[in-house]
Amino acid sequence: xxxxxxxxxxxxxxxxxxxxxxxxxxxxxxxxxxxxxxxxxxxxxxxxxxxxxxxxxxxxxxxxxxxxxxxxxxxxxxxxxxxxxxxxxxxxxxxxxxxxxxxxxxxxxxxxxxxxxxxxxxxxxxxxxxxxxxxxxxxxxxxxxxxxxxxxxxxxxxxxxxxxxxxxxxxxxxxxxxxxxxxxxxxxxxxxxxxxxxxxxxxxxxxxxxxxxxxxxxxxxxxxxxxxxxxxxxxxxxxxxxxxxxxxxxxxxxxxxxxxxxxxxxxxxxxxxxxxxxxxxxxxxxxxxxxxxxxxxxxxxxxxxxxxxxxxxxxxxxxxxxxxxxxxxxxxxxxxxxxxxxxxxxxxxxxxxxxxxxxxxxxxxxxxxxxxxxxxxxxxxxxxxxxxxxxxxxxxxxxxxxxxxxxxxxxxxxxxxxxxxxxxxxxxxxxx
Amino acid sequence: xxxxxxxxxxxxxxxxxxxxxxxxxxxxxxxxxxxxxxxxxxxxxxxxxxxxxxxxxxxxxxxxxxxxxxxxxxxxxxxxxxxxxxxxxxxxxxxxxxxxxxxxxxxxxxxxxxxxxxxxxxxxxxxxxxxxxxxxxxxxxxxxxxxxxxxxxxxxxxxxxxxxxxxxxxxxxxxxxxxxxxxxxxxxxxxxxxxxxxxxxxxxxxxxxxxxxxxxxxxxxxxxxxxxxxxxxxxxxxxxxxxxxxxxxxxxxxxxxxxxxxxxxxxxxxxxxxxxxxxxxxxxxxxxxxxxxxxxxxxxxxxxxxxxxxxxxxxxxxxxxxxxxxxxxxxxxxxxxxxxxxxxxxxxxxxxxxxxxxxxxxxxxxxxxxxxxxxxxxxxxxxxxxxxxxxxxxxxxxxxxxxxxxxxxxxxxxxxxxxxxxxxxxxxxxxx
Numbered sequence: 001x002x003x004x005x006x007x008x009x010x011x012x013x014x015x016x017x018x019x020x021x022x023x024x025x026x027x028x029x030x031x032x033x034x035x036x037x038x039x040x041x042x043x044x045x046x047x048x049x050x051x052x053x054x055x056x057x058x059x060x061x062x063x064x065x066x067x068x069x070x071x072x073x074x075x076x077x078x079x080x081x082x083x084x085x086x087x088x089x090x091x092x093x094x095x096x097x098x099x100x101x102x103x104x105x106x107x108x109x110x111x112x113x114x115x116x117x118x119x120x121x122x123x124x125x126x127x128x129x130x131x132x133x134x135x136x137x138x139x140x141x142x143x144x145x146x147x148x149x150x151x152x153x154x155x156x157x158x159x160x161x162x163x164x165x166x167x168x169x170x171x172x173x174x175x176x177x178x179x180x181x182x183x184x185x186x187x188x189x190x191x192x193x194x195x196x197x198x199x200x201x202x203x204x205x206x207x208x209x210x211x212x213x214x215x216x217x218x219x220x221x222x223x224x225x226x227x228x229x230x231x232x233x234x235x236x237x238x239x240x241x242x243x244x245x246x247x248x249x250x251x252x253x254x255x256x257x258x259x260x261x262x263x264x265x266x267x268x269x270x271x272x273x274x275x276x277x278x279x280x281x282x283x284x285x286x287x288x289x290x291x292x293x294x295x296x297x298x299x300x301x302x303x304x305x306x307x308x309x310x311x312x313x314x315x316x317x318x319x320x321x322x323x324x325x326x327x328x329x330x331x332x333x334x335x336x337x338x339x340x341x342x343x344x345x346x347x348x349x350x351x352x353x354x355x356x357x358x359x360x361x362x363x364x365x366x367x368x369x370x371x372x373x374x375x376x377x378x379x380x381x382x383x384x385x386x387x388x389x390x391x392x393x394x395x396x397x398x399x400x401x402x403x404x405x406x407x408x409x410x411x412x413x414x415x416x417x418x419x420x421x422x423x424x425x426x427x428x429x430x431x432x
Numbered sequence: 433x434x435x436x437x438x439x440x441x442x443x444x445x446x447x448x449x450x451x452x453x454x455x456x457x458x459x460x461x462x463x464x465x466x467x468x469x470x471x472x473x474x475x476x477x478x479x480x481x482x483x484x485x486x487x488x489x490x491x492x493x494x495x496x497x498x499x500x501x502x503x504x505x506x507x508x509x510x511x512x513x514x515x516x517x518x519x520x521x522x523x524x525x526x527x528x529x530x531x532x533x534x535x536x537x538x539x540x541x542x543x544x545x546x547x548x549x550x551x552x553x554x555x556x557x558x559x560x561x562x563x564x565x566x567x568x569x570x571x572x573x574x575x576x577x578x579x580x581x582x583x584x585x586x587x588x589x590x591x592x593x594x595x596x597x598x599x600x601x602x603x604x605x606x607x608x609x610x611x612x613x614x615x616x617x618x619x620x621x622x623x624x625x626x627x628x629x630x631x632x633x634x635x636x637x638x639x640x641x642x643x644x645x646x647x648x649x650x651x652x653x654x655x656x657x658x659x660x661x662x663x664x665x666x667x668x669x670x671x672x673x674x675x676x677x678x679x680x681x682x683x684x685x686x687x688x689x690x691x692x693x694x695x696x697x698x699x700x701x702x703x704x705x706x707x708x709x710x711x712x713x714x715x716x717x718x719x720x721x722x723x724x725x726x727x728x729x730x731x732x733x734x735x736x737x738x739x740x741x742x743x744x745x746x747x748x749x750x751x752x753x754x755x756x757x758x759x760x761x762x763x764x765x766x767x768x769x770x771x772x773x774x775x776x777x778x779x780x781x782x783x784x785x786x787x788x789x790x791x792x793x794x795x796x797x798x799x800x801x802x803x804x805x806x807x808x809x810x811x812x813x814x815x816x817x818x819x820x821x822x823x824x825x826x827x828x829x830x831x832x833x834x835x836x837x838x839x840x841x842x843x844x845x846x847x848x849x850x851x852x853x854x855x856x857x858x859x860x861x862x863x864x
Contacts, residue, residue, distance in 0.1 A: 016454065016455050021614065022676065141470070182453065232467070242456075244456075251675075
């Protein structure tokens with residue numbers, strides 16, 4: 001440990017970690033009424049999107065609330081890939097029908113993130129932009145306690161039920177950014193694997209690759225001790241890989257190795273595989289939500305944001321989109337080829353956890369990329385950014401969108417510049 | 433999955449888990465002022481015992497609070513092995529000097545448990561006995577939100593900073609019991625390994641055996657799915673071994689294997705070993721605090737409670753005592769010999785994690801007991817309950833004290849009756 005002139009250590013010696021309490025298992029979603037009644041909640045807003053509402057889950061949650069004497073209404077106006085505008089619409093709905101004693105988010109990352117924002121903006125003073133991460137927003141901390149928020153994921157992917165952040169597009173600035181503060185973390189994550197049984201194979205595959213990237217990116221992230229020492233007021237939610245994020249990510253990778261392919265191939269009937277996958281999603285959220293993610297997620301922002309006319313199978317066909325799990329995973333093999341040299345053992349260990357039976361390749365830097373390529377081929381992920389509409393000539397336009405994600409790039413174990421990102425994108429036009 | 437007549441599953445399908453946010457590392461204890469200022473706290477009570485106060489840590493915490501504009505006073509009247517009487521004295525002090533916006537507990541399990549009780553009884557209505565677990569008390573849930581409580585462990589042992597319960601002697605009924613509810617869990621655990629550097633080897637050894645028992649007992653506990661299905665209002669803090677408690681306990685056992693002996697032999701200078709041990713204590717708390725412990729801890733209650741004139745080296749000599757970590761570990765080898773048959777793979781895996789290099793014994797049931805005996809001999813734990821003052825003739829008097837701990841015994845993977853306990857105690861008079 002070296003010291004600066006004042007005798008203070010120059011390297012970080014402290015890491016932070018937090019997670020919501022968890023209620024996990026078949027039938028858990030029918031106990032939400034009891035949980036919110038414990039907080040003395042009288043009126044609760046259930047926040048969801050129209051697709052999830054059609055499945056009946058939000059109204060089942062509302063019934064559970066009614067059984068415990070809690071009045072509940074359902075708001076199903078959540079927008080997939082939420083923006084400042086869609087957050088504002090949800091907040092306006094909540095305010096005009098409020099006040100509320102608590103919230104339940106039912107859905108994927110979009111619903112859970114929207115509920116976090118609604119909770120923040122109906123509990124605290126000020127505007128959305130006050131709370132958005134600097135430099136896009138003012139990075140203000142919530143100035144009041146938030147209301148209880150129960151998060152109920154219906155896909156095995158984002159892990160948003162575990163994390164203290166929400167992601168949004170700021171439309172006027174054409175940038176994807178977030179709000180992150182420990183007060184945004186749900187009060188309780190209710191994870192019921194049976195809610196995921198009917199997901200189509202394509203959604204299972206794509207969402208599952210988001211889990212893989214969460215786990216591997218935070219497992220290979222810069223170690224927390226490799227950052228400079230921070231004062232308490234400078235600490236950020238993403239503090240780098242640490243012993244606690246490691247244990248969650250290791251377990252998530254083991255669950256993926258065991259059950260990801262089965263969940264894609266036989267998800268309609270394989271309860272064990274569905275259970276393992278949503279557990280992996282939650283566990284990876286417990287990890288990356290504190291450690292952080294790096295290049296693959298940073299690249300995922302422009303890859304999703306600049307979509308042309310790609311319409312993925314298994315998703316609604318009314319507008320073009322690159323599903324988040326595809327966007328973040330398409331450059332992952334090449335990104336880990338790049339970051340390998342900075343933390344070889346960690347890349348090899350991740351490869352070993354994800355594919356315990358894979359033969360050892362001659363070039364160790366190829367082990368993790370090949371494990372990912374094997375998996376992506378097997379489960380039908382598009383073959384590189386070329387397969388979702390980007391050619392080599394599009395790469396220069398994508399690079400600035402990645403470089404804006406400095407909050408993520410700083411978590412990469414190896415310093416990364418524009419040329420590095422350009423090369424990674426070029427080499428990801430086709431992955432196999 | 434079998435079903436009862438109403439079509440409901442008869443086995444439990446749900447587990448619950450919770451843990452406080454964590455700030456871990458050298459220097460973390462100087463950031464407590466910032467943390468409590470974030471809650472808007474104006475006046476905070478630091479709860480500690482006289483021995484810890486002499487080390488200067490509570491006043492250092494108070495200074496940290498003052499730097500962030502938070503008024504702080506130190507109460508150093510915590511009693512080791514707290515009782516209803518000592519809780520009442522602490523509550524009376526807090527009430528007569530209050531009101532308080534938050535609490536900081538600095539010390540071992542006694543200080544942290546006392547602060548939990550003070551927080552409960554100064555925040556909610558009613559008496560201590562209302563909240564004590566039934567059947568001793570009325571098992572009432574806290575009727576109001578509690579104040580922020582930051583827990584700062586100064587020994588690597590109890591893991592009380594992670595758990596949602598506090599343990600006390602009810603003097604009039606001569607019984608040790610507890611209060612457990614998720615609202616008791618600290619708002620934040622601040623774990624600073626440097627606070628443990630000066631612990632004497634005997635305290636390091638004894639406290640460390642408490643960690644070992646937490647990790648191994650909850651790792652070998654009855655699986656949560658092996659209990660009957662509970663309604664949400666029937667769920668208890670200890671839900672049995674589960675995938676989340678497992679991951680914490682596995683990691684804790686690995687840290688113990690790496691660093692326990694070093695912490696005993698070279699604890700004054702081996703920062704890495706101290707760091708590993710207090711991390712193991714916190715991790716084991718994250719695990720057992722949700723899964724539960726079984727026979728060794730149940731036996732620990734009468735072994736500590738009926739002490740004759742045993743005065744352990746390294747501890748204050750003014751009154752006889754069996755340190756908690758000794759009391760819970762002295763019957764552990766024999767208890768795990770007994771429970772082996774109900775979960776052989778788990779006992780073997782625990783042995784493998786605690787002693788990766790130990791040769792495989794002919795009798796697999798002996799593997800874990802021998803690993804524990806090796807460890808206890810090496811670090812100077814007394815050789816059985818005989819070495820702390822109990823002979824074979826004392827065993828019948830100890831048995832009822834164990835049998836009162838049905839809340840713990842029900843967590844044993846194998847049904848256990850009075851004769852079993854008597855045999856375990858008899859075979860633990862001498863462990864090697």
